[in-house]
Amino acid sequence: MSERVLLANRSSHLPPHPRVFLISYHFPPDRTVGARRWEKLAHFFTERGWGVDVITHDGPEHDPDRMAALPEDMSVYAIPDTRQMPERMEDLMHAAYRALHHTGASADTAASGNDKVAALDSRPQTLDRNEMRRTAYTTRGVLRAYWAWRWYERHISWARAAAQLAVRLRRPEHFVVITSGPPHMTHEGGRLLSVRTGLPLVMDMRDPWSLSPRIYEGHASPLWYRLAERYEKAAIERAALIVANTAPARDALAERYPARRDDMIAVMNGADDDPLPPSTHTSRFVIRYAGTIYTRMDPLFLLRGVARVVRELQLAPAEFGVDFLGAFDGPGQIQISAIAQSEGLADFVTVTPRQPHAKAMEFMAGATMLITFAGWSTITIPAKTFECMRFDAWLLALSDRGSANDLLLRDTDADSVDTDDIDAIAAAIRRRYQAFRRGERPVHIAQDERFSRRTQAGILLDAIARLLPQPDRRRDLATRS
Numbered sequence: 001m002s003e004r005v006l007l008a009n010r011s012s013h014l015p016p017h018p019r020v021f022l023i024s025y026h027f028p029p030d031r032t033v034g035a036r037r038w039e040k041l042a043h044f045f046t047e048r049g050w051g052v053d054v055i056t057h058d059g060p061e062h063d064p065d066r067m068a069a070l071p072e073d074m075s076v077y078a079i080p081d082t083r084q085m086p087e088r089m090e091d092l093m094h095a096a097y098r099a100l101h102h103t104g105a106s107a108d109t110a111a112s113g114n115d116k117v118a119a120l121d122s123r124p125q126t127l128d129r130n131e132m133r134r135t136a137y138t139t140r141g142v143l144r145a146y147w148a149w150r151w152y153e154r155h156i157s158w159a160r161a162a163a164q165l166a167v168r169l170r171r172p173e174h175f176v177v178i179t180s181g182p183p184h185m186t187h188e189g190g191r192l193l194s195v196r197t198g199l200p201l202v203m204d205m206r207d208p209w210s211l212s213p214r215i216y217e218g219h220a221s222p223l224w225y226r227l228a229e230r231y232e233k234a235a236i237e238r239a240a241l242i243v244a245n246t247a248p249a250r251d252a253l254a255e256r257y258p259a260r261r262d263d264m265i266a267v268m269n270g271a272d273d274d275p276l277p278p279s280t281h282t283s284r285f286v287i288r289y290a291g292t293i294y295t296r297m298d299p300l301f302l303l304r305g306v307a308r309v310v311r312e313l314q315l316a317p318a319e320f321g322v323d324f325l326g327a328f329d330g331p332g333q334i335q336i337s338a339i340a341q342s343e344g345l346a347d348f349v350t351v352t353p354r355q356p357h358a359k360a361m362e363f364m365a366g367a368t369m370l371i372t373f374a375g376w377s378t379i380t381i382p383a384k385t386f387e388c389m390r391f392d393a394w395l396l397a398l399s400d401r402g403s404a405n406d407l408l409l410r411d412t413d414a415d416s417v418d419t420d421d422i423d424a425i426a427a428a429i430r431r432r433y434q435a436f437r438r439g440e441r442p443v444h445i446a447q448d449e450r451f452s453r454r455t456q457a458g459i460l461l462d463a464i465a466r467l468l469p470q471p472d473r474r475r476d477l478a479t480r481s
Contacts, residue, residue: 002080003055003058003077003078003079003161003165004058004077004078005075005076005077005078006029006056006058006067006076006077006078007054007067007070007074007075007076008075009051009053009072009073009074009075010072010073011051011072011073014051014073016172016173017049017050017051017173018049018050018051018173018175018176018468019050019051019052019053019171019173019174019175020045020050020051020052020053020174020175020176020177020178020464021053021055021166021169021170021174021176021177021178021190021193021199022038022042022052022053022054022055022177022178022179022180023054023055023056023159023162023163023166023177023178023179023180023186023189023190023193024038024054024055024056024179024180024181024186025056025057025155025158025181025182025183025186026056026057026180027039027054027056027057027076028063028066028067028070028076029059029063029064029066029067030056030057030059031063031356031357033291033292033383033384034180034182034206036269036383037180037204037206037269037383038054038180038204039066039070040272040453041453041457041460042054042070042071042074043071044453044454044457044458044461045071045457045461046071046072046073046074048461048465050073050461051073051074051173052071052073052074052075053074053075053077053166053169053174054074054075054076054077055077055078055079055162055165055166055189056076056077056078056079057078057079057080057081057158058078058079058080058081059078077165077169079158079161079162079165081154081157081158082154082157082158082161124217124295124296125216125217125294125295125332125334126214126215126216126217126220126294126295126376127214127215127217127220128213128214129213129225131220132144132215132220132221132222132225133222136221136222141221144217144218144219144220144221145221145222145223145224147218147219147221148219148220148221148223148224148227149223149227150219151219151224152185152224152227152231155183155185155186155188156185156188158185158189159185159186159187159188159189159192160188160189160192162186162189162193163189163190163192163193163196166189166193166197167193167196167197170197174197174199175199175200175467175468175469176199176200176202176464176467176468177190177193177194177197177199177200177201177202178190178201178202178204178464179201179202179203179204179235180204180206181204181205181206181207181209182206182207182209184205184209184228184231184232185231187201187203187205187209187231187232187235187239188231188234188235190203190235191234191235191238191239194238195238200240200241200467201235201238201239201240201241202239202240202241202243202464202467203235203236203239203241203242203243204243204267205242205243205244205245205249205253206245207245207376207377207380208249208252208376208377208379208380209228209232210225210228210229210232210256211249211252211253211256211377211379212228212376212377213376213377213378214294214376214377233257236253236257236260237260239260239263240263240467241263241264241265241463241464241467242257242260242263242264242265243264243265243266243267243460243463244264244265244266244267245266245267245268245269245380245381246266246268246379246380246381246404246408247266247404248378248379248403248404248407249266249377249379249380249404250264250265250266252379265459265460265463266459267456267457267459267460268381268386268408268451268456269381269383269386269453269456270386270451270452270453270454270455270456270457271386271387271389271390271446271451271452271453272386272390272453273452273453273454276361276365276390276391277361277362277365278365279365279366279367279391279392279393279444280365280366281368281392281441283319284318284319284320284321284368285319285320285321285368285369285432285433285436286320286321286322286323286366286367286368286369287306287321287322287323287367287368287369287370287371287396287429288322288323288324288325288363288364288366288367288369288370288371288393289323289324289325289326289370289371289372289373290324290325290326290355290360290363290364290384291325291326291360291384292326292327293326293328293334293373294373294375294376296334296335296339297419297420298373298374298398298419299324299334299336299339299373300339300343301398301419301420301421301422301425302322302371302398302425303322303339303340303343303345303349304343304422304425305422305423305424305425305426305429306322306343306345306348306425306426306429307343307344307345308422308426309426309429309430309433310344310345310348312426312430313430313433315348315433317347317348320348320433321348321349321350322340322345322348322349322350323349323350323351323352323363323367324336324349324350324351324352325351325352325353325354325355325360325363326352326353326354327353327354328351329351336349336351337349337351364387364388364391364393365391367391367393368393368394368432368436368442369393369394369395369396369429369432369442370388370391370393370394370395370396371396371397371398372384372385372388372395372396372397372398372399372405373398373419374398374399374400374403374405374419375405378400378402378403378404379403379404380404380405381404381405381408382405385397385405385408385409386446386451386453389444389445389446389451390444390446391444392441392442392443392444393442393444394413394414394415394432394442395409395412395413395414395415395445396414396415396417396425396428396429396432397409397414397415397416397417398417398418398419398425399416399417399418399419400418400419401418412445412448413443413445414445415428415432
């Protein structure tokens with residue numbers, strides 16, 4: 001498995017100084033939201049005097065602007081996935097099947113294809129643990145178990161290659177290895193590297209692993225959890241520092257691994273301070289959401305609340321609207337337009353395909369009210385929350401009562417309501433709309449320093465500095481600004 005150098009270190013003129021290995025499957029030029037946490041944290045590491053050497057996944061996307069904006073004292077190496085033998089065999093069987101059935105295609109075949117698309121549309125994107133157990137021994141459940149095993153095998157192969165590359169790249173200045181997941185098998189790569197080199201392992205869990213309440217339907221199987229528990233336990237036993245992205249997630253991990261409680265900290269994502277497009281408010285009240293939605297019910301409850309406000313206040317599309325930006329309305333995706341049609345909101349709702357991050361920021365800047373959905377788990381905070389905080393827009397957070405997201409927002413100006421509480425959703429929208437008509441305008445809520453990514457990065461950096469063997473170096477890196 002060969003690596004590519006995506007970014008060469010541009011700080012060879014500097015004297016030797018501490019460096020970290022970062023193993024993160026998602027990192028620029030990857031555009032997924034999972035890449036953003038360490039894309040931003042890397043800047044705070046170099047400010048404190050750390051060099052950063054990243055090992056990431058070699059994907060098809062390349063964003064030269066994001067790569068150029070990375071710190072000077074950084075290198076990025078990319079390793080591709082290697083297709084495992086079972087996947088190659090499946091490809092051969094599928095190709096043979098298509099060749100045998102290609103001739104004789106007819107209107108019946110086309111209709112059958114349409115039926116398959118309809119079945120895909122009706123299949124849930126995710127399953128919770130109870131749903132997995134109920135369907136474990138169905139034909140689909142057995143297939144999901146196989147796909148879960150295959151998923152782990154592919155990521156194990158990548159993690160081993162990442163560890164091998166890091167061993168080759170290691171220099172005396174490397175003091176720490178940091179892993180970031182999901183996909184959480186990056187932690188296995190870090191564990192292997194730590195065992196081989198003696199470097200302390202810092203395990204950054206952006207989302208829960210074995211404690212995740214939901215899994216993507218394609219590999220949602222009890223087997224997925226059994227493998228998660230096995231590899232998570234091994235990584236946590238090896239780690240010198242375990243990082244969760246919320247206090248509730250840290251506490252849940254500590255309950256599962258009480259012997260490691262003192263080695264666990266919470267580091268939230270936080271709001272960034274890079275430039276934003278200016279917020280633009282017209283006379284029209286616009287609710288917007290940009291990103292991913294995991295269950296069909298979330299936008300359904302939102303749009304039912306919207307429909308109630310539209311009816312009660314007798315609003316027209318020129319006065320009020322709801323805009324979505326993301327992967328919606330396609331096969332296997334949430335059918336936002338169909339939901340809007342069923343709720344009588346076809347003229348009020350628009351759906352825009354997924355856009356680059358800069359375009360998504362411009363989209364959000366035009367909102368009067370921004371929406372966040374609950375996401376995977378009650379113990380995590382969607383990264384979207386911190387993004388929305390930065391705009392001059394009212395924030396309506398659809399969160400379960402007592403969830404990490406709800407607790408974060410309780411003493412702010414945001415409206416945090418239960419995801420399925422249509423009465424509360426409608427009341428929040430109605431109140432903000434009426435305030436807007438009185439001439440009030442929203443102001444961003446990220447002014448509080450506890451919400452900033454810089455503050456959160458400081459918590460992480462101070463904890464990592466304490467892992468270093470030299471007391472004078474620990475003090476220096478813990479206080480440098």
